[in-house]
Amino acid sequence: MTLLKDSGLAVGPGMRLPISGATTLLFAALIASGFLFPNHFALATQILVLMIFALSYDLLQGHAGIVSLGHAVFLGLGAYSSAILARAGLTDPLLGLAVGAAVPALIALVLSPIVVRGNDFTRLLVTLGVASLVYEAANRLRDLTGGADGLSDFEVAPLLGLFAFDFEGRTGFIYALATFFLVYLALWRVTNSPFGMALRGIRENARRMPAIGSPVARHLAVAYLLSGAVAGIAGALLAQTSRFASLDMLGFERSAEIVMVVTLGGNGHLAGVGIGAAAFGVVKDALSTVSPRYWQLGLGIVLMASVFLARGGIGGIIERLSRRRQP
Amino acid sequence: MTAALATSDLSIRFGAFEAVRQVSLAIRPGARHALIGPNGAGKTTLVNALTGSLKPTAGRIMLAGEDATHLSEAQRVHKGLVRTFQINQLFANLSVLDNVWLAVLERNRRTGIFWRSARADRAALDEARACLEFVHLLPLADQLVATLPYGSRRLLEIALAMAARPSVLVLDEPAAGVPAADSEAIFERIHALPDSLTLVFIEHDMRLVFRFAERITVLVAGQVLTEGTPADIAANPQVREVYLGRRGAHA
Numbered sequence: 001m002t003l004l005k006d007s008g009l010a011v012g013p014g015m016r017l018p019i020s021g022a023t024t025l026l027f028a029a030l031i032a033s034g035f036l037f038p039n040h041f042a043l044a045t046q047i048l049v050l051m052i053f054a055l056s057y058d059l060l061q062g063h064a065g066i067v068s069l070g071h072a073v074f075l076g077l078g079a080y081s082s083a084i085l086a087r088a089g090l091t092d093p094l095l096g097l098a099v100g101a102a103v104p105a106l107i108a109l110v111l112s113p114i115v116v117r118g119n120d121f122t123r124l125l126v127t128l129g130v131a132s133l134v135y136e137a138a139n140r141l142r143d144l145t146g147g148a149d150g151l152s153d154f155e156v157a158p159l160l161g162l163f164a165f166d167f168e169g170r171t172g173f174i175y176a177l178a179t180f181f182l183v184y185l186a187l188w189r190v191t192n193s194p195f196g197m198a199l200r201g202i203r204e205n206a207r208r209m210p211a212i213g214s215p216v217a218r219h220l221a222v223a224y225l226l227s228g229a230v231a232g233i234a235g236a237l238l239a240q241t242s243r244f245a246s247l248d249m250l251g252f253e254r255s256a257e258i259v260m261v262v263t264l265g266g267n268g269h270l271a272g273v274g275i276g277a278a279a280f281g282v283v284k285d286a287l288s289t290v291s292p293r294y295w296q297l298g299l300g301i302v303l304m305a306s307v308f309l310a311r312g313g314i315g316g317i318i319e320r321l322s323r324r325r326q327p
Numbered sequence: 328m329t330a331a332l333a334t335s336d337l338s339i340r341f342g343a344f345e346a347v348r349q350v351s352l353a354i355r356p357g358a359r360h361a362l363i364g365p366n367g368a369g370k371t372t373l374v375n376a377l378t379g380s381l382k383p384t385a386g387r388i389m390l391a392g393e394d395a396t397h398l399s400e401a402q403r404v405h406k407g408l409v410r411t412f413q414i415n416q417l418f419a420n421l422s423v424l425d426n427v428w429l430a431v432l433e434r435n436r437r438t439g440i441f442w443r444s445a446r447a448d449r450a451a452l453d454e455a456r457a458c459l460e461f462v463h464l465l466p467l468a469d470q471l472v473a474t475l476p477y478g479s480r481r482l483l484e485i486a487l488a489m490a491a492r493p494s495v496l497v498l499d500e501p502a503a504g505v506p507a508a509d510s511e512a513i514f515e516r517i518h519a520l521p522d523s524l525t526l527v528f529i530e531h532d533m534r535l536v537f538r539f540a541e542r543i544t545v546l547v548a549g550q551v552l553t554e555g556t557p558a559d560i561a562a563n564p565q566v567r568e569v570y571l572g573r574r575g576a577h578a
Contacts, residue, residue, distance in 0.1 A: 190441045204420055211378070
């Protein structure tokens with residue numbers, strides 16, 4: 001296995017679309033879902049948000065091997081930033097998205113020196129600690145965040161000044177879908193860049209990296225910044241499409257959930273993580289419909305089974321299948 | 328002539344234990360310089376301090392006449408001081424080629440680039456292949472490092488270091504754990520390195536040390552016992568007593 005797979009579609013000399021078989025399938029399924037389930041735009045949009053959030057965390061855990069139990073901080077910051085901005089009268093969704101990316105990116109950059117220090121174990125504790133602090137701060141800053149009630153008294157202007165966010169959520173869905181595609185392609189590029197290679201180097205052997213001249217702390221700071229920005233985009237999308245920003249968006253459950261989702265999808269495998277997040281969202285919704293009381297039990301069983309039966313998650317399965325096809 | 332690598336009164340203390348005591352070395356450019364000594368003499372600790380993964384308690388490190396004592400490990404690499412490890416430190420789940428390719432990109436300071444495909448940098452890829460060719464690993468370029476035989480991993484250790492284009496290369500037991508026949512092959516490749524490269528190596532096999540080293544420093548209990556040519560060292564009665572004698576006269 002090489003870092004860069006040659007499974008992309010060649011489109012003329014020197015150009016290559018970042019489309020592997022699994023990615024094509026994922027993109028097609030997402031577009032089709034809009035036609036197949038026109039009554040489920042809200043759910044589909046939430047799942048797209050989860051997918052973007054998962055991709056953002058995969059950059060850290062999957063590519064750089066940096067674990068975190070507080071990644072929802074950046075999702076929440078993105079949600080609050082765009083909601084607060086909209087409340088202040090700046091209701092353009094794309095502006096909200098940009099600010100929703102910039103604020104968490106900056107915070108991530110500031111946090112990175114204390115977060116990347118130490119080993120996995122200390123990182124879990126530090127990220128958990130930072131997340132608790134941010135949660136409590138958001139809870140106390142009632143004037144800004146609405147406290148435990150959250151923020152819902154804001155408007156979102158029509159997308160590009162043309163497409164109003166309708167009641168069924170069609171515009172929201174298309175908006176989230178387009179954002180997902182762009183984020184996916186951007187992260188595909190990042191993970192196949194020299195920087196992406198360095199992140200995998202850190203994951204594979206952080207001890208060796210300085211011995212080949214690598215500025216490890218700087219790489220991790222940039223990884224944190226990018227990851228924070230993408231998580232913030234997911235948060236802003238969530239706030240704009242649900243017209244709501246609340247404490248649970250930066251809470252521990254979201255942080256823990258995304259660790260599960262990325263592991264299920266397959267660390268460091270973009271398409272796998274995307275599919276894993278979609279599957280997680282669908283299964284979670286189906287189980288909670290079947291049994292509102294015991295759905296978490298079912299989810300736990302699915303997750304445990306996936307760890308024991310599907311090594312490397314969904315991404316690992318895709319890898320094994322594609323290797324079998326081209327011996 | 329300015330030494331390629333020098334230390335003055337370098338000491339490294341772990342609590343009450345002084346692992347390296349006031350070591351002063353001067354290694355001339357282009358040297359083939361062996362560091363020998365019994366287990367626990369502080370050889371690897373000294374290498375860690377030289378290359379910057381360990382902070383010395385006292386003393387200075389000079390690289391080509393410039394003070395490098397306060398440079399980070401990565402900064403020293405960019406100044407030309409590169410090491411290999413006694414215990415393989417490779418990127419196990421990346422391919423052989425990607426291991427070296429990454430090292431080339433880091434040396435060229437290209438790894439800050441996240442908006443362009445790594446493949447756009449053809450020159451780096453070619454250079455990585457050339458490094459692999461030098462250690463005869465090019466046929467295994469696409470294999471995962473985790474699946475490589477141990478001897479090949481030792482060679483990849485060297486290729487990774489060479490990708491950083493060192494002026495001073497510190498090899499920490501390059502043939503550690505390798506059967507005698509393979510260690511010959513590894514030292515044959517080390518011998519083939521350019522003459523302009525300054526080589527410092529730790530080695531336990533006296534046969535190899537006396538064959539490849541031009542100068543030898545003997546370290547005992549963290550201190551320099553003596554330094555000289557292989558002939559000097561072989562004739563030194565103190566060395567025979569504390570080091571060679573203990574390992575047997577055949578060495």
